[in-house]
Each structure stands twice: as structure tokens, then as C-alpha cells.
Amino acid sequence: MAPRTPGADLPEHPTWLWHSPDPKSSYDVVIVGGGGHGLATAYYLAVNHGITNMAVLEKGWLAGGNMARNTAIIRSNYLWDESAGLYEHALKLWEGLEEELDYPLLFSQRGVLNLAHSLQEKRDSVRRVEANRLNGVDAEWLDPQQVAEICPILNTSEDLRYPVLGATWQPRAGIAKHDHVAWGFARALDRMGVDLVQGCEVTGFERVGDRVVGVETTRGPIRAGKVAMAAAGRTSVLTDTLGLRLPIQSHPLQALVSELLEPVHPTVVMSNSVHVYVSQAHKGELVLGAGIDSYNSYSQRGAFHTIEREMAAAVELFPMFARAHVLRTWGGVVDVTPDASAIMGMTPFENLYVNCGWGTGGFKATPGVGWCFAHTVAHDEPHPLNAPFSLERFTTGALVDEHGAAGVAH
């Protein structure tokens, strides 16, 4: 392979991709949260529904929350029909997104292996493969030999404490450069005249009875025909001001990268049992993530023993990683639901819509969320793909339990 300069395929610096205007006093739609989901929702509101008198309000800098902190994994191999519908729709959008946004996202369909380490996990995995196929999601069950052919650096020997008994394989899964995704959406939105307002924290809502008519912000009140929330781990803080309780808990989720290495890892490997997921970024860092820290927190940092455990798992599965060094670790705040599925739809308040509860796995759904949440906001009713993810499901009992497909790996 010819040597290439690291970063040679990166686009121009993001500073010139969008303006950062002061907020106007009123908009048709205000989106709370300038992360991936907020930007994608604004994009599809503009493109699919013709709404451009719109602002995306971001308390910090654009896409500086979980959109900058995730491990960039994209896949759609979830168990239940409801999830497969939403995530597969997202994956299909990913497949055309670089062209759609005319921006390099470094979207790389290098596939994902979800390892099985016990007989029960093997049975669950095969079941998930069959369920995926019935839903038109590409999936295969691989034995350890086939796993080793796809990912030679993975330790598939039988003398592991938790040997690899096989894996599910989704070839269309992969990774994208998360920052570029946000920048691509932001550039497109800016060109369409949508205000991307940074350093503008929403602190509450203006309401008339049960109707939301605007938001209060650190830069003054802003009236809005509709308010769409995409505030992830901080959603509860805002809905608490309305007395609206949501079944979400905010936890730290950590990730880490190694220093830049030669390309050694050809795919994405996830293990729910030994608790780690690993890919290698285009630039060369190994990108590792695992589960949440156990306690509720908004502190954007976690404990070292959590990443120590995750690195132990990584070294067990990839012995060669023992000689890699950790370059950087960080944390984000993720909002976790009881059934490991998101909440997207209407609220008891008129003109207020909520998208939250994505927990540890929101990045992969970004364009799908944008598409469906935009529909929900524009039509004042859920898109068929996000209708099952309503807030009401916790009362009706129609949960979408994705702990198996999402648990760690999400």
C-alpha cells in the first residue's frame, strides 16, 4: 500500500463552514441542542418539509457534546422490528449522506463483528441474525474460523477465559468521522439560512397553559412556533422545569483512543460479555469504548476503573494492543432508558417534541433521527418509524427491549 499523509483526505477547517449569528426574537421552529441529532433534524425539516425560519440553539459549541465524544460506530443489527426499522432507515441514509451533503464524512462500511462468548450468547446472536434477515438487515453468523479470517488480529484461540465462540457479522456496518457529519449538516443548514446559534443555553420554556410558545435562554427569550428537544443527557434538567418527568437517567460514558498506529484493525469488533468495542479511526487511533459508569452524573467524566476494565478486555481479545498507549480518555453524559431504546415523539405539551434516551448509541441513528423527528415536528404526529418509541410505551408496557443488541455495545 502506498504511504499516504495522515489527514490528507480531511476537508477544510470547520470555522468557515457556518456563521454563528445572534439569535432572532422569534422562529417557526427552535431546536434545543446543536449536536448530531439536532442538526440532522434541522436539516430534514428544511429539506423535506421546507422549514427554514429555524434556529438550532447550542449551549456550548456546535457538536461539542456527545457528537464529539462517541466512538463513531454505525450499524443496524438490532433485534426487534421497531429498532430494525429505525436503524436500517438510518443506515440507508448514511449510505447516501456524503453525496447528499456534498461533504466528506469518511463513511467506511468495514463491517461489524458482535462476538459471542457463551452458548447462551451464541443462541441469542443466531436469533438476532435471523431476525435481522427477516427485516432486510444484512447479517450472518460466523464461526471462530470465519471470524479470524475477517479480523486476523483478534484472539480466537480456545484458551481465552471467555473464548470467541463466533460472531454476528454485518458487512454494511462501519464508522464515519463524527465531527465531519456535524460539519456537513451545519454547512448545509447555514447555506439554507438556518441560524446555528452557539453559546446559547436554553434554561426553560415559555408557555401558555399546556402550549409551549418559546424558550428562555442565556441570551434572552426566543419565541417559537414549535420547540424540538435534542438535548441528550441534559433533557431532564429542561423537562423538570415543566414538571414533565421522563424515564431517563443521565450517566457518564467514557471512551479512549490510543496513539496513531499503522492500519491493523480492518473492521469493528464489539463484545458485550467482556465489555469493549474497538475500531481504528482513519487517522490511525484505536478507538475504544465500553459501558456506562454505574452512577447518575452530569460531570462529563468517569472513573478510571471503568476504562481499566475495558482496556483489560481489549488486551484479552487483541493481545497486540498490550503495547499500545492510551493517548486520551474522556467522558460524556448519556441519557439511558429502562428498555435501552430511545424516546422520540410528542409530549403532553402542545408544540413541544422530545428526542432523548439514546443512551450509549445515538450516533449511528443520526440521519434516521433527523428524518423521523423532523417528520414528527412538521406534521405534529410521529413518523411510522418512530411511533413505537413514544413516551407512552412505558405506561402501555409496549417496551422495545434492546438490552441484548444494545446493552454495552449500543
Added chain:
Amino acid sequence: MMLIPCPWCGPRNEIEFHYGGQADVRCPADPQAVSDEDWATFLFFRDNPKGVFTERWSHVAGCRRWFTVRRDTDSNRVLPSEGTQQARTVTT
């Protein structure tokens, strides 16, 4: 890693503990009698404040007892206990 004040063993590393979430969540006395909304609230809805949170911890690698802690979820600072509250167990 946080230091969690076990009322029986003293402050110990967080890794010795299991987290139990919000404190004082009571099971309805007669589950058959409550509405779907109230049952859902009991099962799934917990407070999620950015700030002071009253929560349960279990010292699984020590005395194995449950206790209640007040902690600021923004700073992770454990707040002084309010006397009898700290060592209270879940069963009354």
C-alpha cells in the same frame, strides 16, 4: 474514583460498591389497585437531577449492606449526611 462513605465501614473506593439509583422509591402497597400511570411511575420513572440526589449504594465488597448517600451529580461531591438518614435500610 469516588470515595463512598459506608456508614458501617467508613469511606471506601467506589469500586467496592454497587449502585442502586434513587432512594425512597416505594412499591405501591397494593399493585392491583394503582393506575397504569402510577405503576409505570413506580417501575420506570426516577428523578434525574443535576445537583443534589439522594441515592442508594450497597457495599458489595464489604459489609454487603445498603445505605443512602446524598451526592451532587454535577460535581460528584458527597454531601454531609443528615443524621439518621444515612444508615437507614430499605425495609422499614
